[in-house]
Amino acid sequence: MLNTNQEKLLDILRKTIVAGDSLSMQDLAIKIGVKSSNTILYHLRKLEDKGFIRRDVSGKVTRVNSPGDSNAALAFLPVLGHARCGAPLDQVVDKATSKMIPVPLGLLKANMKANLYVIQAIGDSMSPKIEEGDYVIFEAKQSPQEGDIVVARTDEGFTIKKFSILKTQFALKPLNKEYPPLLFDKNQENEIFNIDGVAIGVFKSQDNLGGGEN
Secondary structure, X not given: OOOHHHHHHHHHHHHHHHOOOOOOHHHHHHHHOOOOHHHHHHHHHHHHHOOXXXXXXXXXXXXXXXXXXXXXXXXXXXXXEEEEOOOOEOOEOOHHHOEEEEEEHHHHOOOXXXXXXXXXXXXXXXXXXXXXXXXXXXXXXXXXXXXXXXXEEEOOEEEEEEEEEOOOEEEEEOOOOOOOOEEEEHHHEOOOEEEEEEEEEEEOOHHHHHHOOO
């Protein structure tokens, strides 16, 4: 399905994204031993057409897939930092400087949108579903439904919670009953709090693999 240069290019792209690095067209040309950047562009288009990579509107490769092999298929998503499962924590980094990590495509199910990102959880207020160190995959959207797990921005920082709609308030609820919910009047949305993303999946850090996937 792939020629030699395309296989080399795919391998380089996978390693580059995992490392959080980026390479220019000329860098890629040198690495696979071709003279022209146009040749690289041609092979990138072929890889994209065949479903092996996905690029954003600027042409940057954001995902490397392995069609036909669900165990090997990966998406590479940006890790935007940490958010506390407990009191809010003001620590989410800019997407442009974030590292990329491989995520099994099976975990994303049918959700292959470009606006996905990962935040690593800190604290235990969302246990047992989300443990400290787990990676939570979010879709960037501001319209959660009742019961969704969200990452919310408050005046104290970022936090991961279960979203609930009350009569006159929104509640950000922990799953761990030892922690209290955060309550906000509905007219305070976009003033002292807003929803930055809705969770679509959770996968374990290496330290938590013994607990299995949620």
